[in-house]
Amino acid sequence: MERLRQALAWRWRQVNRAQLWLLAGLALALLPHVGRLPWLLILPAALLLGWRLGVELKLVRLPPRPLRWLLVGLAVAATWVSYQTLLGREAGVALLVTMLCLKLMEMDRPRDVAIVIGLSYFVVITVFLFDQSLLMGAYMLLVVALLTTALTAFSRPEASVPQRANLRLATTLLAQAAPLALLLFVLFPRIPGPLWHLPSDATSVGTGLSETMSPGNISRLSDNDAVAFRVRFAGDTPPRDRLYWRGLALTHFDGRTWHNPNETRRDAGAAHSFDFTAIGEPLRYTLTLEPHQRRWLFALDMPASAPPRSTVSADVEIIARDSVKTLRQYTLLSYLDYRLGAGRAPRQFTYLRLPPAIAPRARILARQLRAESRDDADYVQRVLDYIRQQPFYYTREPPLLLDDPVDEFLFDSRRGFCEHYASAFTVLMRAAGLPARVMTGYLGGEDNPLGDYFIVRQSDAHAWSEVWLRKRGWVRIDPTAVIPPERVESREDLERIAPAYAALTREAPDWAKRLWRKAGYGWDRVNNAWNQWVVGYDQGKQLAFLKGLGLKGFDWQRMLGLLFVGLGLVVAIIALQLFRRRPPPGNAVGEAYARFCRKLARRGLARKPAEGARDYAARIIPRRPELATQIRHITRLYQRLRYAPSTPRDGLRHLQQAVRRFRP
Amino acid sequence: MRSGWWPCCRPCPSPDMLLRQRLSPARFLRGEGPRAGPLTLRQRRVFILPTRQGLFFAAIVLLMLIGSINYDASLGYALTFLLVALSLVAMLHTYRNLLGLRVDIGPAEPVFCGETLRVPVTLENPTGQARFTVSLHFPQQAKAVCDVPAGGWARVALPLSAKRRGRHALPRITLATAFPLGLFRAWAYAEFDARVLIYPRPASATPLPRDSVWQTELSGGQGQGADDFAGLRNYHPGDAPSHVHWKTLARGQGLYTKQFGGDRAEELWLDWRTAAGDVEARLSTLTCWVLEADAGHFRYGLRLPDQVLPLAHGPAQRDRCLEALALFGAGDGA
Numbered sequence: 001m002e003r004l005r006q007a008l009a010w011r012w013r014q015v016n017r018a019q020l021w022l023l024a025g026l027a028l029a030l031l032p033h034v035g036r037l038p039w040l041l042i043l044p045a046a047l048l049l050g051w052r053l054g055v056e057l058k059l060v061r062l063p064p065r066p067l068r069w070l071l072v073g074l075a076v077a078a079t080w081v082s083y084q085t086l087l088g089r090e091a092g093v094a095l096l097v098t099m100l101c102l103k104l105m106e107m108d109r110p111r112d113v114a115i116v117i118g119l120s121y122f123v124v125i126t127v128f129l130f131d132q133s134l135l136m137g138a139y140m141l142l143v144v145a146l147l148t149t150a151l152t153a154f155s156r157p158e159a160s161v162p163q164r165a166n167l168r169l170a171t172t173l174l175a176q177a178a179p180l181a182l183l184l185f186v187l188f189p190r191i192p193g194p195l196w197h198l199p200s201d202a203t204s205v206g207t208g209l210s211e212t213m214s215p216g217n218i219s220r221l222s223d224n225d226a227v228a229f230r231v232r233f234a235g236d237t238p239p240r241d242r243l244y245w246r247g248l249a250l251t252h253f254d255g256r257t258w259h260n261p262n263e264t265r266r267d268a269g270a271a272h273s274f275d276f277t278a279i280g281e282p283l284r285y286t287l288t289l290e291p292h293q294r295r296w297l298f299a300l301d302m303p304a305s306a307p308p309r310s311t312v313s314a315d316v317e318i319i320a321r322d323s324v325k326t327l328r329q330y331t332l333l334s335y336l337d338y339r340l341g342a343g344r345a346p347r348q349f350t351y352l353r354l355p356p357a358i359a360p361r362a363r364i365l366a367r368q369l370r371a372e373s374r375d376d377a378d379y380v381q382r383v384l385d386y387i388r389q390q391p392f393y394y395t396r397e398p399p400l401l402l403d404d405p406v407d408e409f410l411f412d413s414r415r416g417f418c419e420h421y422a423s424a425f426t427v428l429m430r431a432a433g434l435p436a437r438v439m440t441g442y443l444g445g446e447d448n449p450l451g452d453y454f455i456v457r458q459s460d461a462h463a464w465s466e467v468w469l470r471k472r473g474w475v476r477i478d479p480t481a482v483i484p485p486e487r488v489e490s491r492e493d494l495e496r497i498a499p500a501y502a503a504l505t506r507e508a509p510d511w512a513k514r515l516w517r518k519a520g521y522g523w524d525r526v527n528n529a530w531n532q533w534v535v536g537y538d539q540g541k542q543l544a545f546l547k548g549l550g551l552k553g554f555d556w557q558r559m560l561g562l563l564f565v566g567l568g569l570v571v572a573i574i575a576l577q578l579f580r581r582r583p584p585p586g587n588a589v590g591e592a593y594a595r596f597c598r599k600l601a602r603r604g605l606a607r608k609p610a611e612g613a614r615d616y617a618a619r620i621i622p623r624r625p626e627l628a629t630q631i632r633h634i635t636r637l638y639q640r641l642r643y644a645p646s647t648p649r650d651g652l653r654h655l656q657q658a659v660r661r662f663r664p
Numbered sequence: 665m666r667s668g669w670w671p672c673c674r675p676c677p678s679p680d681m682l683l684r685q686r687l688s689p690a691r692f693l694r695g696e697g698p699r700a701g702p703l704t705l706r707q708r709r710v711f712i713l714p715t716r717q718g719l720f721f722a723a724i725v726l727l728m729l730i731g732s733i734n735y736d737a738s739l740g741y742a743l744t745f746l747l748v749a750l751s752l753v754a755m756l757h758t759y760r761n762l763l764g765l766r767v768d769i770g771p772a773e774p775v776f777c778g779e780t781l782r783v784p785v786t787l788e789n790p791t792g793q794a795r796f797t798v799s800l801h802f803p804q805q806a807k808a809v810c811d812v813p814a815g816g817w818a819r820v821a822l823p824l825s826a827k828r829r830g831r832h833a834l835p836r837i838t839l840a841t842a843f844p845l846g847l848f849r850a851w852a853y854a855e856f857d858a859r860v861l862i863y864p865r866p867a868s869a870t871p872l873p874r875d876s877v878w879q880t881e882l883s884g885g886q887g888q889g890a891d892d893f894a895g896l897r898n899y900h901p902g903d904a905p906s907h908v909h910w911k912t913l914a915r916g917q918g919l920y921t922k923q924f925g926g927d928r929a930e931e932l933w934l935d936w937r938t939a940a941g942d943v944e945a946r947l948s949t950l951t952c953w954v955l956e957a958d959a960g961h962f963r964y965g966l967r968l969p970d971q972v973l974p975l976a977h978g979p980a981q982r983d984r985c986l987e988a989l990a991l992f993g994a995g996d997g998a
Contacts, residue, residue: 089735114717114846118724121747125728128739137739144746148845155846156796156811169844173753180749185742191733326736535738571752578760582792 011058017163018153019056019107022117023049025146026104029123030097032139036130038082041094044075048101068105075102089325093126113154120147132327134530145170179570187563189556190539209247209440209461211294213258215405215419224458227290228442229298230528231454234284240444242336244301244464244476245456247441249315251350255358256405258423258438260315274316275344275473278304279337286331288531295323298441300334301476307332315437316340327535342473351435351468359406359427366431376434376469383428384482387421390414394480394488417493418480422463425479435468439476450518451525588652589641596634596659603664613638627664634658698833698857702768702788705839709852710762712755718847721751754845761841762798764791765812767854769834774861774986776951777829781860782821785837787812797843802835826862829947829990834858863986867948872956873938896920931975932957932964934985947989954989958982968992 027049034042048071054060063071075098076086083091100119107116124140124147148170153163229245250258282304289297297310297318306312307330310320320328369386373379391414398416401408406427409420422438429436443462445454464478488494533541546554551562597607597616605620617635621628637655703709714722725747732740770784783802789795789812800822801807808820822837840851896909899919909920934957939949950966957964958981965975966985970992973985 110846111717111720114720118717118721121743122724122728125731125737125740125743128737128743129731129735132737132739137742140739140743144743148750151845151847152843155843161796173750173757173844174746176753177746177749180752181742181746184745184748188741188745190741192736326738534742537738538736567752571756574753575756578756579763581764 014058015056016157017166018113018150018157019052021146021150021153021163021166022113022120023053023056023104025143025150026100026116026120026123028146029120029127029140029143032127032131032136033093033097033123037090037094037097040078040082041075041098044071044078045097045101048104052104052107062105068102071105072099072102075099089129093129096126097123110154117147117151117154129325132535134527134534137530137534145174148174176574180567180574183563183566183570185537186542186545187559187566189559190537190542192539209292209294209296211248211259213250213419213423213438213440213463214256215401215409215416215423226458227524227527228292228456228458228460229287229289230531231288231300231445231456232286232452233454234286237447237454238283238336241481243444243454244439244462244478245298245442245445246301246303246316246318246439247298248296248317248439249313249466250438250440251315253354253423253427253438255355274312275341276302276304277339277342278335279339280335282333282335284331284333286329288327288329288528288536289324291324291326291328293323293325295320297324297328297330299332300336301441302335302338302340304333304335327531329532329536329538339472340474341468342471345470346435346468346474348435351437352430352433354427354430358404359410359431361407362410362424362427363431365410366428369428370432376467377472379432379434380429380467380469380475380477383425384477384479387425387479388482388484392416392421392483392487394483394493396489396493418463421479421483422465425477426465429465429467437466439464439466443478448521448524448528450521451528453528455524589638589655592652592656592659593634593638593642596638596662599659599662600664605664613642624664627662630658630662634662698855700857702766703854703856705762705765705767705852705854707759707763710759710850711852712759712848712850714847715842715849718751718849721747721847725751751845751847755848757844758841758848758850760793761795761843762839762850762852765789765795765798765839767837767839769837769856769858771858772824772834772860774863774983774990775826776863777826777865779826781824781826781862783824783834783860784819785822786817786819787839788817789814791815795841795843798839798841800837800839802837824860826860829862829864830994831859831861831991834860861987861990863990864944864947864951866952866955867945868952870949870952872932872953872960873934895923897923932962933967933975934964935967936969937967943993947992951986951989954982954985 030045030049051060051063055062076095079086079091079095079098082094085091086095096119100116100123103112103116103119107113121144124143127136127140145167149167152169152173153166156166249260251260252258283300285300287298297307297320299318302316303312303318306318307320309322310318313319365386366383369382370379373382393415394417395415396417398409398420399413401413405420406424409416410424410428426436426438440461440463442456442460443464444460445456447453448455462478462480464476464480466474467477468474485494542559543554546552546559554562593613600620601607603624605623607616611619613635617631621631624631634655637651637658641651641655725744728740728744728747731737732744766788768786768788770786772781772783775781785800785808787795787798787800787810792814794814795812797809798812798818799807799809800820802822802824805825806823808822810818810820812818824835834856836853836855838851838853840849842849896912897920899908899921903921907922909922912918912920934950934953936946936950939946939953941949950968954964954966958977958979961977963975963977964981964985966973966988968988971988973981973988976984
């Protein structure tokens, strides 16, 4: 046992520490990609990392050259199998990661090491293509510190310094680089938009709203608290129950699933003219959308225009040219009151179509209610009354609807969430000959009391209906909102779908809940600031920032000029610090005594040139008798350290301590 | 005191250099010419350029910048700029790692042609900043790497392969460092006004020319030599320890020195004419003979076409003879 321990210790001493720093940094850099890249590539990468570690610990040998080439071929093949391409963001990252891990098998010369470390830094940046959150930024700073430590360790392999010193050196370098990096970040002219169009990834997994809606298929609505987007209103915030965030329109129903086959919204640039009349004052707001990997954008119902690099579809959805892969920010005008498409009836074919075999009972109900009502508007009211009066419940865990979801929901289960209500309501409208569509998006949001903005979360996702009425155009109807509060299952849901009612009956939450909530808002505010000022820092922000400094009308040339002047200044300051002559250590005793003399000199008791320490003490003690003990102690220590043949242990420390405490 | 902070503010140590000389590319490539004594590496002497790894790093950073622009990744920009700033800072650190060092050389022991000369180089660090991985080398020679602690010094024996006999000016020493990140290489040239002596390559074991040995006294001479034990005398300070008669000391009888009779009275003249071959071959043979004669404790002399070294023995005679052989035909013989 003891021998084993000794053998391990010996082996540990043989290990090249620089390699360990590198492997640690690389492994941590790859960690966020786990789960994002297919296992077909992650597992080999982990295996190769482990192999290299084994080589470093002298446990295994490097693979022979033919095997390495075989592995390279396999990696390319695996990437191709996973993505059917080698280009684009995800396939490119996957290829880079595997090739980098293969390079670990061939890392003998300093040049190879430089390549591996350089590419490891590149891996860090690929993580930022997917996730730019504050935590990820902090985590990646750690990775950069490790990789930099590896560089320092490789550049002084022979030095007998502890590894801590390498870490400290790397941290010092990064700390000195930080102001320069900040300057570059703020002043380097930002070039908007992609330089070239990259193939969009087919396999990216999105979060948030889905492209289809199948009410009967979900037996449990997930409670995802992730932020969908944040909004800052320029003026007053409208009431929460009017905040319908318009997303996608679903026009086609096959009996189970709503979707939108409208091809026109796929091609960017297809312009649609709308018969749109705004009523009242517009609301101006800036929306910061979290990346959701899809192309649609959200806007308060009803937006008056589309943000740059996006178009509006025939169903008034805002479709971006590229899928939203990074934080996207845009400013819009919306009108809460509007009239849309009042002049011309929409195409019957699209908005009235129902598969012939579905929902026979719903059709009967529709026919009956329509016969009783005076006009279309009255019919809408009667359907809403039906939902209000019949025992419909709002629940997040509805029963599965297997055969005919609409009929089963309307007449049997009568339990569901917004999707069930929107779907059934739209079917009832179409069955009576009213053009209707399902809208999905978000409803409401919460005000962050610690910041001046709104948070809309994934759990605020909502579905409602739009019905076309003669002379009034498309009218938004939210059938979920008519369910009486006592039939809403949980308080949270009530808050969401009927905030006005919930406000009346709100109880004061206990202090722990309040504190937790407050902490959550605080954290969200930090994240929001991060998003606004770091992730969302673009050309506009840059110019606004310079304007704030009083530098108006800056173009990029002047910005570059300012940048270089600033860089030169900061580099000069750092160089001044670095090249300042520092006395070598060893004269610490003299330093400490000189400090003592300076302290006294400030009180008008300067030491004369060539005055001995003892004479000096003898001269000043009568002038400051209250300090006599301290002065004698320091003088004695100094003389002993300076002139005695053998110095007392810890003498220097005592002297320094005494001088520090000495306050004349 | 304050004016000494920034090396630039210091009065230039050699005001003899004109601006044109300072900026000439020859200085950049060849250095400033030999100097005597210790040499301080001021900023005038230290140059810096990116290494090949540094260029690769720059290419990666450029790619990162393009990627950040293309994907509008703000943190990508941040990382790119952090790395740019890091390399700028590293450049300053690399430069500082060489700046202010004092370089001096010691006398190098002469070696035979074909061997490796070890030139003792001292790096002194009068500053409070330790220096790491400073590499030194003569042109096309092996490198020596050392660290110099703050306020301390380091000494390396810098290898220089001896290729030609004679007294040569010491080639220029290149001091270089890529610490701390290996992205930049700072270097400085140190050229010293020093010479090294290289003896001819000794020929492989050539027997001594026995016919030129003659014995003056058959029984050995008087006086002091190293061969025949002649008796003991009282110890005088300065006697060689190998001649001290330790046995009497061990017996407690006091300290005595062994006395030897005169050397084996063989005298040997090593003559240019007895050696065969061309000039270099003859010198090689003579070098071999000098070494053998020295090892055999002969009294020997050396006859060269241009000079004659009289009979003598011991290390001094050996060095004299080898030097004469090394410098043969070098004109003034200096």
